[in-house]
Amino acid sequence: MLFKVxxxxxxxxxxxxxxxxxxxxxxxxxxxxxxxxxxxFDYIHSFAELRLDFTSTVHSLKRFLLPPREILSSFNLxxxxxxxxxxxxIYKPHVFFGLHPCDINALNKLDKVLxxxxxxxxxxxxxxxxxxIVGVNCSPQPWCFCKSMGxxxxxSGFDMFLTDMGxxxxxxxxxxxxxxxxxxxxxxxxxxxxHRRFVELMDERNSKFTCQVDNSDxxxxxxxxxQSPVWKEWGKKxxxxxxxxxxxxxxxxxxxxxxxxxxxxxxxxxxxxxxxxLIDFAMVSGGHNFRPDSSSRLKYRYYxxxxxxxxxxxxxxxxxxxxxxxxxxxxxxVPDVIDSVRRQEVPK
Amino acid sequence: MQKTKTYLGVEIKRPRTAFFELxxxxxxxxxxxxxxxxxxxxxxxxxxxxxxxxxxxxxxDYEIAFVEGSVTRADEEERLLKIRRQAKTLVAxxxxxxxxxxxxLKNRFHDLxxxxxxxxxxxxxxxxxxxxxxxxxxVDLSIYGCPIKKEEVEEIVTNLVLGKSIDHPRxxxxxxxxxxxxxxxxxLGEPCLGPITRAGCDAWCPNNRMGCxxxxxxxxxxxxxxxQEIMDSHGIPRQAMLDRLECFGGFTSAIKKMDE
Ligand code: SF4
Ligand code: SF4
Ligand code: SF4
Ligand code: SF4
Ligand code: SF4
Numbered sequence: 001m002l003f004k005v006x007x008x009x010x011x012x013x014x015x016x017x018x019x020x021x022x023x024x025x026x027x028x029x030x031x032x033x034x035x036x037x038x039x040x041f042d043y044i045h046s047f048a049e050l051r052l053d054f055t056s057t058v059h060s061l062k063r064f065l066l067p068p069r070e071i072l073s074s075f076n077l078x079x080x081x082x083x084x085x086x087x088x089x090i091y092k093p094h095v096f097f098g099l100h101p102c103d104i105n106a107l108n109k110l111d112k113v114l115x116x117x118x119x120x121x122x123x124x125x126x127x128x129x130x131x132x133i134v135g136v137n138c139s140p141q142p143w144c145f146c147k148s149m150g151x152x153x154x155x156s157g158f159d160m161f162l163t164d165m166g167x168x169x170x171x172x173x174x175x176x177x178x179x180x181x182x183x184x185x186x187x188x189x190x191x192x193x194x195h196r197r198f199v200e201l202m203d204e205r206n207s208k209f210t211c212q213v214d215n216s217d218x219x220x221x222x223x224x225x226x227q228s229p230v231w232k233e234w235g236k237k238x239x240x241x242x243x244x245x246x247x248x249x250x251x252x253x254x255x256x257x258x259x260x261x262x263x264x265x266x267x268x269x270x271x272x273x274x275x276x277x278l279i280d281f282a283m284v285s286g287g288h289n290f291r292p293d294s295s296s297r298l299k300y301r302y303y304x305x306x307x308x309x310x311x312x313x314x315x316x317x318x319x320x321x322x323x324x325x326x327x328x329x330x331x332x333x334v335p336d337v338i339d340s341v342r343r344q345e346v347p348k
Numbered sequence: 349m350q351k352t353k354t355y356l357g358v359e360i361k362r363p364r365t366a367f368f369e370l371x372x373x374x375x376x377x378x379x380x381x382x383x384x385x386x387x388x389x390x391x392x393x394x395x396x397x398x399x400x401x402x403x404x405x406x407x408x409d410y411e412i413a414f415v416e417g418s419v420t421r422a423d424e425e426e427r428l429l430k431i432r433r434q435a436k437t438l439v440a441x442x443x444x445x446x447x448x449x450x451x452x453l454k455n456r457f458h459d460l461x462x463x464x465x466x467x468x469x470x471x472x473x474x475x476x477x478x479x480x481x482x483x484x485x486x487v488d489l490s491i492y493g494c495p496i497k498k499e500e501v502e503e504i505v506t507n508l509v510l511g512k513s514i515d516h517p518r519x520x521x522x523x524x525x526x527x528x529x530x531x532x533x534x535x536l537g538e539p540c541l542g543p544i545t546r547a548g549c550d551a552w553c554p555n556n557r558m559g560c561x562x563x564x565x566x567x568x569x570x571x572x573x574x575x576q577e578i579m580d581s582h583g584i585p586r587q588a589m590l591d592r593l594e595c596f597g598g599f600t601s602a603i604k605k606m607d608e
Contacts, residue, residue, distance in 0.1 A: 068527030246526035262389040
């Protein structure tokens with residue numbers, strides 16, 4: 001990897017160079033009841049809106065890659081037949097300015113499933129190949145357990161990655177495009193002092209992680225505890241609302257449905273993101289439901305993420321961003337659930 | 349107007365359709381006439397033969413009957429039975445028809461005579477306990493909401509005319525609310541029945557920063573006791589949740605179950 005530094009006040013120049021494209025980044029969305037700022041990824045229209053100092057966003061950036069609803073194909077119908085149109089939407093390159101390591105790692109995980117060799121998803125892949133990512137280092141929040149998931153740092157899947165060093169930015173460069181863009185800024189070779197400062201900052205960041213998950217032997221433990229009573233306990237708390245999967249940057253399940261327009265001459269085939277916690281996720285034609293109760297559905301979400309995916313890809317389908325636990329009104333968090341399976345006790 | 353339309357070369361009959369209202373605010377029927385941009389296409393799908401709010405000279409020869417409102421008088425019960433005898437498909441339109449709606453709030457009072465006196469004074473009128481259509485007749489299809497959401501009605505009616513299956517979302521409003529990228533109202537200190545209420549309205553109220561009042565009734569899985577705990581932990585008074593649960597009548601049996 002290539003490393004450079006540039007003066008802090010040049011960040012706006014970088015923004016200006018990239019702002020000619022659709023540019024998405026973290027922005028403030030008011031305050032919650034506890035007077036904490038709420039952040040969201042959205043289109044940025046001025047440098048002042050871009051809040052690289054954000055804690056984390058309630059929703060992931062999934063809606064830009066896997067929107068909750070997406071038209072897969074549209075049809076013109078007439079008496080002699082139909083004509084199909086597909087729009088992959090790849091003529092709109094996007095810049096993502098300000099992604100934390102967990103969120104870039106989440107994209108890398110989605111890539112394994114959705115751009116993989118067997119069933120690549122052209123809608124996702126089209127967007128993914130058409131994006132430019134500026135990563136930025138974060139300050140761990142009380143709910144972040146990315147360190148336990150090995151996703152607290154990121155080595156690929158971005159174009160450049162920034163670390164705020166006070167008077168300058170330390171930048172890791174991954175792509176030729178990123179290098180070309182940075183040439184428009186007064187970049188310099190990091191000095192010996194910059195190296196020291198970077199390592200210090202990383203040590204400081206590491207010391208701030210407070211939330212963790214013990215993943216050792218987890219696939220085996222999950223296998224052993226398939227019938228554990230703790231699942232029933234969690235099931236009682238779960239409201240099968242799907243919020244956890246909605247906010248999760250790595251959940252990708254969807255359903256497909258056809259809609260005929262009112263005039264009966266046009267129609268669309270749309271996909272809708274779904275969640276394995278929803279009551280009819282495992283319902284098949286004829287009405288049989290393989291997972292009729294909330295506990296088996298909640299369990300499945302954990303088995304997919306921490307057992308099935310782990311066995312298939314040697315990594316979990318979770319980046320430890322903590323969003324699901326923060327958003328779940330019932331307070332169901334990944335660290336609590338996994339801990340309860342290990343200890344056979346559900347916290348009150 | 350033509351009697352038929354075509355879909356992929358197949359002739360589709362425009363069903364003879366009638367709209368009726370029992371005790372209601374007629375807001376759902378008004379919704380039927382809203383959304384002007386697609387109204388003509390909507391009306392073109394149906395052969396509407398009876399619709400007091402939109403036409404005079406209604407006919408009683410129809411296949412589909414949309415019935416809005418709840419039953420609060422003996423003559424309404426009679427009308428409903430008559431409509432049922434005529435209609436091949438009877439649709440309960442809106443929460444009054446499905447659950448009793450806002451009207452059924454009066455069922456909370458045990459002494460109906462007192463209610464009558466309080467509301468109508470000396471003008472004595474006939475009124476009985478408010479009940480949904482399904483207490484009297486078989487309902488073929490329910491369209492939830494107070495008021496109904498026109499977009500959803502358009503989809504349902506299209507499928508009805510084409511003979512396609514009609515599936516209501518089984519999941520709760522939260523799924524649509526999070527899809528819209530909303531910040532959960534509980535974070536802002538507001539109660540919301542979204543986690544237990546059937547979706548389909550596209551999270552109409554939370555989109556506008558108002559907590560859900562449950563007008564569409566319970567989702568297929570509605571964990572009331574857990575939502576009660578969540579309300580408690582947010583310091584929301586029990587009565588505030590109960591007021592919402594009771595408002596439209598959809599949760600009447602769920603409340604009874606929770607109390608057991
Ligand atoms: S775990 Fe929480 S967020 Fe997920 S479905 Fe259950 S109640 Fe909803
Ligand atoms: S499961 Fe939860 S913690 Fe893990 S990636 Fe998804 S939202 Fe983040
Ligand atoms: S956890 Fe559930 S919703 Fe998420 S990807 Fe797995 S099966 Fe799909
Ligand atoms: S605002 Fe209401 S509907 Fe939206 S996520 Fe929160 S509880 Fe669910
Ligand atoms: S959010 Fe709730 S109260 Fe509002 S329209 Fe939807 S179901 Fe009805």
